[in-house]
Amino acid sequence: MNKKSIGNNIKFYRNNAGLTQAELGKMFGVSYVTVSTWESGRTLPSNEIIEGLCVALHCRKEELLGFGYEGREKDIQRKKLNDYFDSLSEDNRHLLLVRAKELVNLEAEQHGYYKKNAS
Helix, strand or coil: CCHHHHHHHHHHHHHHCCCCHHHHHHHCCCCHHHHHHHHHCCCCCCHHHHHHHHHHCCCCHHHHHCCCCCCHHHHHHHHHHHHHHHHCCHHHHHHHHHHHHHHHHHHHHHCCCCCCCCC
């Protein structure tokens, strides 16, 4: 696992915990700039801080370091999609859901999962 990937994981779990860089840094007696250098992969936190990060960010060390956890990229995509959906107005949410249903039905038709009613 490289520093950049570990940094991305720190950022992902920090965001999931609803913490700013400054808030996370304060927990460990470091500045938000230090947290930023971790997240960018320029530096890594000490082993002691990594242990504390796991507690603060509610994740296992293996997850934070990227070992044996294949679903993180999907988690990131799901969170981004949920955040985007939550940012939409009620009308735009409705339009998006209608369009998504149309696309699912079109895909199902193209793959022969069901046939349209002949009416």
